[in-house]
Amino acid sequence: MNSTDRTPADLLRSALAADPGRPLVTFYDDATGERVELSVATFANWVAKTSNLLQGDLGAEPGDRLALLLPAHWQSAVWLLACASVGVVAEVGGDPADADLVVSGPDSLEEARACSGERVALALRPLGGRFPQPPAGFADYAVEVPGQGDRFAPFAPVDADGPGLVVGGEELSYAELTARAREDAVKLGLGTGSRVLTGLGYDTWEGLSAGLYAALASGGSVVLCRNLDRLSPEALAQRAQSERVTHTL
Numbered sequence: 637m638n639s640t641d642r643t644p645a646d647l648l649r650s651a652l653a654a655d656p657g658r659p660l661v662t663f664y665d666d667a668t669g670e671r672v673e674l675s676v677a678t679f680a681n682w683v684a685k686t687s688n689l690l691q692g693d694l695g696a697e698p699g700d701r702l703a704l705l706l707p708a709h710w711q712s713a714v715w716l717l718a719c720a721s722v723g724v725v726a727e728v729g730g731d732p733a734d735a736d737l738v739v740s741g742p743d744s745l746e747e748a749r750a751c752s753g754e755r756v757a758l759a760l761r762p763l764g765g766r767f768p769q770p771p772a773g774f775a776d777y778a779v780e781v782p783g784q785g786d787r788f789a790p791f792a793p794v795d796a797d798g799p800g801l802v803v804g805g806e807e808l809s810y811a812e813l814t815a816r817a818r819e820d821a822v823k824l825g826l827g828t829g830s831r832v833l834t835g836l837g838y839d840t841w842e843g844l845s846a847g848l849y850a851a852l853a854s855g856g857s858v859v860l861c862r863n864l865d866r867l868s869p870e871a872l873a874q875r876a877q878s879e880r881v882t883h884t885l
Contacts, residue, residue, distance in 0.1 A: 642796035643810035644720040647852045648683065658830075659857045660689045662850075662879060663710040667863040670762040672710055675825040679714065683783040686718035691791060693780065694737060694754045698723030699794050699799070702737050703730035703751060705744040708838040708862055710760055711777070712846045715739055716801075720810060723794040727802040729839050745771050756780070804840050816841070817849035821856070824883060830856035834835075834866030846885045856882075 641647050651660065656677035663672045674682070690696045702724050706712040719726040732738040732751035739756045748755055757774035759767045766778035800810035808816070824846075826832065832851050836843035837871035851858045859868075859879045867875070876884060 643794055643800070644717055644813055644814060644817075644849065644852065645794065645810075647814060647849075648676075648710045648717055648758075650682055651852060651855065652680050654855065656680070660852070661710050661857065662863070663852050664859070664864075664875070665762075665862045666866040667707075668762060672763070674710060674765060679710075681786055682711075682714045682781075683717040683721060684786055684788040687721040687788040687790075688784040689756075689777075689781055690724060691722045691788075692697075692784070693775075694756070696722055696724050696737060696754075698790075698794060700724050700736040701730065701734070702726055702739060703732045703735035704728050704747070705730075705732070705738065705740040705748055706758065707760075707767060708834075708836065708843060708847055708860055709741075709760055711760065711764065712838055712861070716844075716848065720794070720800060721788060722790055723792065723798070725799045725802065725807075728804075729846070730802060738817055739777075740774070741766075745774070746812050747874065749773060753885050764791070801844075803838075805846060806841065814853065815848065817845055817853040820845045820850040821854035824850060824885075826850055826854040826856045826883065828855035830854060830882045831859060831880055832856060832883045833859040833861065833876055833879065835861045836842040836885060 660676045661674045704726050732748050736796045737754040738748045738751035741760050755774045756770050757784045758777045770776045796811040797809050834846040847860050
């Protein structure tokens with residue numbers, strides 16, 4: 637990847653320029669049987685649409701705080717990169733009452749109502765499906781995002797040295813996040829073409845790095861598995877083989 641990249645959004649742009657057709661995120665949910673594979677280009681398109689929603693319809697500005705109440709999921713990865721594209725600080729598992737806006741999964745809607753700003757809900761259904769009945773007080777992400785633009789340009793430049801991510805009680809700037817992701821990639825031996833299978837959650841830096849940032853920083857890809865404890869060791873080994881996994885975390 638480009639050594640001058642200083643934000644996750646920079647890393648994604650470099651990945652898109654290098655090889656837009658390669659897989660970036662492959663997601664499994666072993667509770668539902670769902671499998672979704674997103675190429676760099678498809679993932680970047682979701683990020684652009686979500687960034688336009690965040691900056692436009694939701695009125696988010698650089699420095700705003702977004703409480704991200706989502707599990708490890710491909711749509712969570714999209715929101716993390718959208719926040720980085722706009723300059724919004726993503727607080728993973730943050731307190732909605734202290735946030736400017738909140739993005740919630742179906743299991744944390746009551747908690748999310750404490751946010752006095754904009755609220756977005758994700759059903760986390762297969763293929764990005766919408767809620768059968770939209771939750772009151774929330775914009776349904778699956779309804780709002782399809783009509784957004786496929787290209788994104790921030791209203792203001794993103795400050796790489798400004799706050800970018802809060803996880804596990806630690807705040808990182810975008811530049812610190814990107815540098816740490818590169819360091820993790822080196823420690824794990826990741827490079828172009830590496831494929832990381834992980835069942836770690838997104839509530840720790842280790843989970844975020846393994847499930848998104850380190851692979852993005854190294855030209856690799858991730859096989860992100862939710863509810864992996866429901867999979868037998870034999871089935872896990874078969875998945876690793878079929879997905880051409882090079883590293884398992």
